[in-house]
Amino acid sequence: MIRTLVLAAFLTASFNVAAQGAPKADPEKGKVFAETICVACHGVDGTSPLANFPHIAGQSPEYLKKQFEHFKKGLRTEPQMTAMAATVPDEEVANVAAWFAQQQIKTPATPAPDKSAEVIARGQKLWRAGDLAKGIPACAACHGASGHGLPVQYPRLAGQFPEYIELQLKNFRNEIRTNDPEGMMQAIAAKLSDKEIEAVSHYAAGLR
Ligand code: HEC
Numbered sequence: 001m002i003r004t005l006v007l008a009a010f011l012t013a014s015f016n017v018a019a020q021g022a023p024k025a026d027p028e029k030g031k032v033f034a035e036t037i038c039v040a041c042h043g044v045d046g047t048s049p050l051a052n053f054p055h056i057a058g059q060s061p062e063y064l065k066k067q068f069e070h071f072k073k074g075l076r077t078e079p080q081m082t083a084m085a086a087t088v089p090d091e092e093v094a095n096v097a098a099w100f101a102q103q104q105i106k107t108p109a110t111p112a113p114d115k116s117a118e119v120i121a122r123g124q125k126l127w128r129a130g131d132l133a134k135g136i137p138a139c140a141a142c143h144g145a146s147g148h149g150l151p152v153q154y155p156r157l158a159g160q161f162p163e164y165i166e167l168q169l170k171n172f173r174n175e176i177r178t179n180d181p182e183g184m185m186q187a188i189a190a191k192l193s194d195k196e197i198e199a200v201s202h203y204a205a206g207l208r
């Protein structure tokens with residue numbers, strides 16, 4: 001009992017120190033960048049008008065900050081986003097991330113999946129159970145049963161454009177995107193066939 005209390009006190013103290021260490025992110029400061037720069041591709045509120053540009057509303061601020069910083073440092077590359085990342089000063093990145101994290105994807109931003117019920121069912125099976133024989137884990141284990149992601153590391157996929165999900169899975173598989181922690185997504189994507197990628201992407205996009 002005493003040990004538990006001491007541990008709890010210790011954890012509370014360290015948490016407070018951590019919280020005081022970094023200045024609090026200010027979403028209103030981030031909104032200025034959203035309105036002037038990001039709006040062109042992701043919308044002011046992070047619901048993108050076109051599948052070329054991912055929805056970024058409602059992701060965890062940590063995930064958004066990480067990806068943005070990786071584009072700035074060249075750890076993740078894509079010509080348009082790499083150019084855009086350079087326009088935001090380092091000290092403003094947390095503010096921009098806080099703004100988009102606060103937003104919600106406006107549904108139905110992404111049209112209902114136009115795939116056959118059979119394709120969706122195959123995607124659902126992979127999402128929920130993976131494929132033991134092929135060594136593919138369930139996507140739900142890390143991205144959540146309803147695809148809302150698990151803070152801090154695991155991004156939201158529910159409501160995302162299926163085209164974007166497919167592209168990222170292929171980028172992980174082809175080692176074009178290599179900034180995932182411990183290569184966990186690269187290892188999974190390497191085991192997915194094109195048909196599996198198509199099925200699971202459309203299933204995830206339809207989650208709400
Ligand atoms: C000219 C179009 C364009 C503009 C403007 C733009 N982006 Fe992007 N953004 C992209 C594209 C394209 C991608 C997908 C990159 C890829 O395929 O790897 C992307 C990806 C991202 C991602 C990664 C999303 C994920 O799920 O991993 C974040 C975060 C992001 N953008 C934030 C921003 C922010 C914040 C701004 C404004 C400061 C911004 N973008 C402005 C085109 C743009």
Ligand code: HEC
Nearest residue numbers: 137138139142153154155165168169179180181184185200
């Ligand atoms: C062991 C945990 C784990 C499992 C299981 C997992 N993922 Fe991921 N996934 C991650 C992590 C972590 C990231 C974030 C990578 C980063 O930080 O760049 C990610 C990122 C992604 C992205 C990129 C999202 C974006 O916004 O750019 C897609 C797409 C994705 N995962 C799809 C899947 C699918 C489909 C499955 C099931 C076949 C799956 N993942 C299973 C951990 C996992």
